[in-house]
Amino acid sequence: MFGMIKRLIGWTGKYKKRVYIGFIYAFINSIFTSLPIMLATYGLGLVFDDYKGIRTFDNDQIIYIFLLMILVIGGRFLFSYLRAVTQESVGCEATAEQRIRLGNIFKRVSLGFFNSNNMGEISSAVTTDLSFIEMLSMNMINTVVNGYITVLVMILFLLFYCPLAGIISLSGIVLSALFLYIAAKISDKNASIHQKAQDSIVENTIEFLRGMQTIKAFKQEGVSVQGIRKAYKNHKDVNIKIELENCPYNCLHQFVLKAASVGIIAVSAYLTYTRKMDVNIMLMMDMFSFVMFSQIEPLSNAIHVIEVVNKTLDKLEKIEKADIIDKGGQNIELKRHDIKFSDVCFSYDKKQILNNISFYIPEGSTTAIVGPSGSGKTTICNLIARFYDVNSGVITVGDKNIKDITCDSLLKNISMVFQKVYLFNDTIKNNILFGNPNASDNEVINAAIKAHCHEFISKLPNGYDTIIGDGGATLSGGEKQRISIARAILKDSPIIILDEATASVDPENEHLIQNAISSLTKGKTVIVIAHRLATIQDADQILVIDNGDVVQKGNHLELINQDGIYKNFINIKESAEGWCIS
Known part of the structure; x- marks a missing residue:
């Protein structure tokens, strides 16, 4: 006692x-x-x-x-x-x-x-x-x-x-x-x-x-x-x-x-x-x-x-006593924003997810990641943001190993838009300000305009001061997604990660979200987990992931002329998008 x-x-x-x-x-x-x-x-x-x-x-x-x-x-x-x-x-x-x-x-x-x-x-x-x-x-x-x-x-x-x-x-x-x-x-x-x-x-x-x-x-x-x-x-x-x-x-x-x-x-x-x-x-x-x-x-x-x-x-x-992921990391200002994976392996809960993968994403380019469900696409994005640490290999942003950088220093350079959006039980304004707490009201409104959400926000009884409920419960999926893009625009990071941001929205919202994403990604280093043909075809580089391996790499024209997963994937997509009720 x-x-x-x-x-x-x-x-x-x-x-x-x-x-x-x-x-x-x-x-x-x-x-x-x-x-x-x-x-x-x-x-x-x-x-x-x-x-x-x-x-x-x-x-x-x-x-x-x-x-x-x-x-x-x-x-x-x-x-x-x-x-x-x-x-x-x-x-x-x-x-x-x-x-x-x-x-x-x-x-x-x-x-x-x-x-x-x-x-x-x-x-x-x-x-x-x-x-x-x-x-x-x-x-x-x-x-x-x-x-x-x-x-x-x-x-x-x-x-x-x-x-x-x-x-x-x-x-x-x-x-x-x-x-x-x-x-x-x-x-x-x-x-x-x-x-x-x-x-x-x-x-x-x-x-x-x-x-x-x-x-x-x-x-x-x-x-x-x-x-x-x-x-x-x-x-x-x-x-x-x-x-x-x-x-x-x-x-x-x-x-x-x-x-x-x-x-x-x-x-x-x-x-x-x-x-x-x-x-x-x-x-x-x-x-x-x-x-x-x-x-x-x-x-x-x-x-x-x-x-x-x-x-x-x-x-x-x-x-x-939990392991701090950036213990020993330094506050470093990144001068370049190209990304390189060198022989990266990652496993979780005794299951191997990524197998010795290597690739390079040039600064200012758009890289689309495609592959079957569970192939490791989202894991790659999570590793770039250092939500997890690799088991072996090196990930660099610019010329810096991300293990040598504090999470704050790294994430200051990254904006992420997830398929499953989480909004806080607060005002719309404060949810957008989450991207940059020091932004002015005009900057918040400009970000909302670029994200195509200003119009529906203005129609709400309290406008930007509307409380949206836990997880954004009072908004539709498309509205929540556009607000998440607005806060990413407000953050204005040089690296953008899009994790199937339009996968679960209707065609009308998808069009608005695509326009918002165009405003977000202009001049940035972009990594996108893609399912839309237009997004994939316009990418500077496409990485095809299967069972934790990069099985194909190149642009759309290069990969469509090769027999493999990508060609089959595109054929299936074209068939699905061309399907209609007679």
Whole structure:
């Protein structure tokens, strides 16, 4: 348990000093917590002595005690306040910094990280788990450390007045700590199960909401909700199992503390009865016995939470140790924008995708990449943008190996338009500004005009300030595609990658998008995964990919006169585009 608290303090990073200062305030506060009890019992002792005729009651003494108690209570309030303002916000501040760190890590890891890790686990880590730590980290530290500080201060007072009572209280603390240790071991075993159950809820909920359109279309609401129900039931069963396994040791923890309290009362009563202890000292010890143990009784409820926090930190540390794809890269300004693949191999999840491929894309040229589905076309584009790293071989932009460049330096030179467009739940203007946050309103409008989306934007009730919903839910596929082209135009990068940008749109939108792409690609180095004959035929160079190999290379006229995949591909395309209903 204390090892976990030490780890949690280490997690606070640069705020660690404030946590330790908070402990000092807590120590002083614990003294001020004890003093009112001592003053009250001293005052009662004076009253008893006066009653028994031992000494005369002095009103001034009571006034002094009363004033001193006010001063002590004020001191307790002051140091309690100082501890709170010093420690309490540390969890929020440390969590905010960790969220920023994780965001930066997510930007710099390979896309393979997201494919190989459970999205529910990743989502839970940056939302539920961090919020869990944010809310509970300082509470846990306060409950454990400050609670034991108060207990130890009171035990010191007990040892001074009655060593036997001090030993009884220490024995109770040691025994309760033993039962808490056993409970912590059980919780440590179950914490991973609890986390997996929590992640499963997040993952199934995300999947259910994302698939709502398909669920409704196939009228499978009952089937689809089974995953969520199963996840919720599993989460409930796990929590019940944890509670039942921890319950005996939590009860024993409470029992020994109560027993120690009864023991102190019994000893003080016996010593008072045998005239070996004054009544006021007995009352002080009895009050101490109730107050001191109340500080650590809540630990029985907190022990599982502490272990869950421990596993949460394990998960966050695992993410923070993820391989940064551009580690050691330099911020380099590229002077040229030609692209060269030299003996590039790439595999993913033990499957070979690209086999020793080599090709050259001159600056300012258009290269079309064609081939069967799954042949490696999109992988080539992802490697150019360094969404993944090659297993072997070299990719250069200009004369620079992209492994020697930071991702920011590289991607500053690349604009990408994907087949599947993602727009943020924000205004149209801010989605276009994603290409260049510093652009003016006029530049945004000019980019929209070139992308042929200004007209439909102007017809919207709020124009460029229209909120478009999560993923651009309020727009059609063609409208979303044109907005994505507008932000690429605004970015004005020298290298353009088009991943089948018109593959899923209707003919009218395709015409508008092609015009928008013409504005985007003018004078640029263009790599396009193509399916339209016109795009392929107009390309300066065509790469034919099959099973991870470049099987043909050349322009349209060169390749159409060769027997091979390209000629067959063009024949199929011509047949499909010439097909009509008679």
